[in-house]
Structures are given as C-alpha cells and as structure tokens.
Amino acid sequence: MKFERSKQLFEEAKKYLVGGVNSPVRAFKSVGGEPIFIKKGKGSRIWDEDNNEYIDYVLSWGPLILGHANEQIVNAIKQISNFGTSFGAPTELEIEMAKAVVDAVKSVEMVRFVSSGTEATMSAIRLARGYTKRKKIIKFDGCYHGHGDSLLVSAGSGVATLGIPGTPGIPEELASLTIVLPYNNIDAVKEAFEKYGEDIACVIIEPVAGNMGVVAPSKEYHQELREITKKYGALLIWDEVMTGFRLAYGGAQELYGIEPDITTFGKVIGGGLPVGAYGGKREIMEYVAPVGPVYQAGTLSGNPLAMAAGLKQLQILKEKNPYPSLDEKGKILEDGINSLIQKYDIKARVNRVGSMITLFFTDKDVVDFETAKSSDTELFGRFFRKMLQLGVYLPPSQFEAAFLSDAHSKEDINETLNKIEEAFRYLKK
Numbered sequence: 240m241k242f243e244r245s246k247q248l249f250e251e252a253k254k255y256l257v258g259g260v261n262s263p264v265r266a267f268k269s270v271g272g273e274p275i276f277i278k279k280g281k282g283s284r285i286w287d288e289d290n291n292e293y294i295d296y297v298l299s300w301g302p303l304i305l306g307h308a309n310e311q312i313v314n315a316i317k318q319i320s321n322f323g324t325s326f327g328a329p330t331e332l333e334i335e336m337a338k339a340v341v342d343a344v345k346s347v348e349m350v351r352f353v354s355s356g357t358e359a360t361m362s363a364i365r366l367a368r369g370y371t372k373r374k375k376i377i378k379f380d381g382c383y384h385g386h387g388d389s390l391l392v393s394a395g396s397g398v399a400t401l402g403i404p405g406t407p408g409i410p411e412e413l414a415s416l417t418i419v420l421p422y423n424n425i426d427a428v429k430e431a432f433e434k435y436g437e438d439i440a441c442v443i444i445e446p447v448a449g450n451m452g453v454v455a456p457s458k459e460y461h462q463e464l465r466e467i468t469k470k471y472g473a474l475l476i477w478d479e480v481m482t483g484f485r486l487a488y489g490g491a492q493e494l495y496g497i498e499p500d501i502t503t504f505g506k507v508i509g510g511g512l513p514v515g516a517y518g519g520k521r522e523i524m525e526y527v528a529p530v531g532p533v534y535q536a537g538t539l540s541g542n543p544l545a546m547a548a549g550l551k552q553l554q555i556l557k558e559k560n561p562y563p564s565l566d567e568k569g570k571i572l573e574d575g576i577n578s579l580i581q582k583y584d585i586k587a588r589v590n591r592v593g594s595m596i597t598l599f600f601t602d603k604d605v606v607d608f609e610t611a612k613s614s615d616t617e618l619f620g621r622f623f624r625k626m627l628q629l630g631v632y633l634p635p636s637q638f639e640a641a642f643l644s645d646a647h648s649k650e651d652i653n654e655t656l657n658k659i660e661e662a663f664r665y666l667k668k
C-alpha cells in the first residue's frame with residue numbers, strides 16, 4: 240500500500256491548519272506515522288486519496304451506525320436542501336426529531352438541540368448548576384465529555400482530589416470546582432459526597448465508557464450512583480453522546496434500566512451531520528431559556544439538514560432494530576480476537592458492549608483509566624500501523640472504541656479477523 244498523495248496533502252495541510260487537522264486525534268500522533276486523507280465512503284468501506292480501500296471501524300467516531308453514504312440519509316439531505324439550508328426560525332422537522340428522541344428515551348420528556356456533543360454536555364452542566372444553585376461537579380478519570388472548560392480536567396485517580404486543569408487556558412479557579420474520581424469505584428463517590436455533598440450540582444458519566452477505550456460498569460454501580468445523587472439532591476447526567484442510539488435504541492439507559500436526570504446526545508443522533516442534544520424531565524428542562532433563566536442558544540441549532548439526516552437515521556434504526564445483529568457481529572469479532580490472543584500468546588484483553596469494542600494490549604482486566612493505562616501503547620501503535628497496511632482502519636489510539644455498523648457484514652468481520660491474525664504474527668516476529 241502506498242500513501243503518496245496522503246503524504247503530500249498532509250504537508251500542504253500543515254501549512255494552513257494547526258497540525259494539519261481540525262481535531263487532534265486525527266493527526267495519528269499516538270500511533271506514529273501520518274494520517275491518511277479520505278476521499279469517499281460506502282457502507283463498511285472507505286477509500287483514501289491514493290485509492291486504498293479499508294474496512295472502517297472508526298465510522299466518523301461513532302455517528303455512522305448505518306455505514307457510510309446510506310442512501311436514504313443522503314436522499315433526505317438532498318431533498319430538504321432544495322428548500323434552503325438554514326432559517327434560524329422554528330421548523331416542523333425539529334418537532335418530529337424531538338418526538339423521536341422523547342419516544343426513544345424513557346427519562347427524556349423535553350429536549351434542546353445543539354450542534355455538537357461538546358455543546359450538549361457544556362449546556363447540561365450549566366443547567367445542572369443553574370437548577371441546583373451549586374457549583375461543584377463530579378466527573379470520572381478517563382471519561383471524555385467534550386472540551387468544555389469544566390470538563391477538561393484530570394487529576395489522576397486520587398479520591399476526591401480537587402481538579403487541576405488538564406490544559407493551559409482553563410483557570411484553576413474553574414478547574415477546582417471539578418472533582419475527578421476513579422471510574423467504577425462507588426466508595427470514591429460516597430467519600431466525595433460525604434465531604435462536599437451540599438455543594439455538588441451534578442455527577443456526569445459515560446454510562447459505558449468509550450473514551451478510555453471500552454469499559455462497562457456493573458448494574459449495581461449505576462444503581463448506587465443513582466441513589467447517592469438522589470440522596471444529596473445532585474443531578475445525575477448520563478453523557479450518551481457515544482452510547483445513545485448505539486447500544487440500544489433507548490441508549491445505555493435502556494440496557495441498565497436507570498433514569499438519569501439529564502441525558503446528552505450527539506454522534507448517532509445526527510446521522511453524520513453536526514447534531515447534539517440534551518434532555519430530561521420537563522421540570523428540569525424548563526429551567527432553560529426562554530422558559531427559564533439558564534441561557535443557551537445557537538444560530539444553527541436544529542438546522543434543517545442536520546435534523547433531516549438525524550431523523551432519517553433514527554427512523555431507520557427504529558424500524559430495522561439492528562441492535563441484536565450488531566451485538567451478534569460484535570460477539571463474533573470479540574470471540575475471534577480472543578482465540579487469536581490465545582493462539583499467538585499476546586498480552587491483550589478485549590472489552591466490548593454491543594457494537595463498541597476495544598483491544599487493550601495489557602494482561603490486566605481493564606476496569607478504569609488506571610488499568611487502561613497499563614496498556615503497551617507502543618505495541619498498539621505497531622498493531623495499528625500493520626492493520627492500516629492490511630486495509631483495516633482502526634481508531635488511531637489505544638484509548639478509543641472501535642465501532643461496528645449495520646453495513647458491516649459477517650464477511651467483513653471474518654476478513655478483519657484474518658488480518659488481525661496476520662498482524663499478530665507480525666508482532667510476534
């Protein structure tokens with residue numbers, strides 16, 4: 240495989256775009272090598288500018304649960320764009336889209352659409368603070384909730400450690416309001432509430448983590464988190480930007496049977512166009528302007544093209560119910576990788592929930608960010624680059640989830656397993 244044109248484009252891109260990209264992970268920094276430039280996609284496949292073909296497990300980082308260039312979604316966008324692209328005024332499509340979300344997700348009675356997952360979580364935190372009139376928030380180490388200031392904080396895994404900024408540009412005064420706790424550890428949460436309970440506005444969590452690689456907590460953990468937040472009058476925010484409409488039509492909350500106070504969405508909900516959303520019980524959502532005092536607005540919020548793409552994707556998902564088949568294909572992939580791990584004696588673990596899967600190069604069970612970080616990232620980099628050469632496009636980081644789509648066939652999975660076997664043989668040489 241040759242990457243000449245991608246190389247040329249990357250050199251050109253770096254002159255005008257910071258690092259040649261518009262989102263850092265795309266630069267391939269943590270896996271070595273240089274990014275490939277994508278020309279087109281169809282179904283489970285993408286092609287780069289050198290006309291190399293790949294089976295794609297990134298799927299635009301999750302949105303494309305029906306695969307690339309789904310005909311019905313593309314047609315919905317084409318059709319609606321004939322009538323104009325944006326009005327900044329109410330449209331009927333927004334009601335339909337809101338009804339689809341309310342109908343799908345039990346805990347959501349009202350919703351506000353925004354244009355990204357970051358915007359959704361940022362707004363949800365503001366709403367939680369406005370509603371409870373409290374300042375502190377709890378987030379978990381290794382969970383990513385977009386790049387809003389209050390959420391870009393990591394303080395290691397110390398119990399109830401007050402936050403320090405994870406990046407320059409975030410004032411310590413703000414970061415100190417974010418308490419970072421280890422994921423999957425209910426005692427840490429109890430301790431934090433005993434100490435700061437009356438000041439905690441909300442707990443925000445990825446109900447199944449995808450942004451440290453896939454890590455799934457137990458049902459009991461989520462039940463205890465629900466109870467303790469209720470007890471202290473703090474809101475529970477489930478960030479379902481990744482899991483919403485992916486793990487089940489009703490999101491992770493359908494799987495776990497938990498009702499959070501606020502839920503955030505993005506990715507799948509937009510059908511490949513920029514859509515985010517936050518929603519919850521009417522009583523809480525009516526704290527948002529124009530009904531309530533918490534301000535939040537957006538020039539392109541509820542954009543007709545984005546609503547049309549998202550609504551079409553949700554309609555197809557509801558009608559087709561691809562979730563059992565996604566899980567089945569996920570299991571074939573998981574089982575296949577596990578037997579290859581045994582056969583080639585690779586130090587690795589597979590974590591999977593439905594169509595989200597991560598191969599960690601560690602011999603520890605991965606239950607939180609600490610254990611995820613025990614992975615051999617150098618080995619992952621070599622594996623990633625080999626798989627790219629073999630025509631399989633994986634997320635370019637050890638700490639990300641790979642995704643399956645409805646367009647991935649069992650043949651795709653088998654082909655992928657053959658290539659993983661080839662890559663494992665290469666790693667063992």
Ligand SMILES: *Cc1c(COP(=O)(O)O)cnc(C)c1O
Binds near residue numbers: 356
């Ligand atoms: C991707 C992601 C976000 C951020 O969404 P953007 O659309 O990239 O701003 C927030 N939370 C979770 C759980 C995500 O996976």
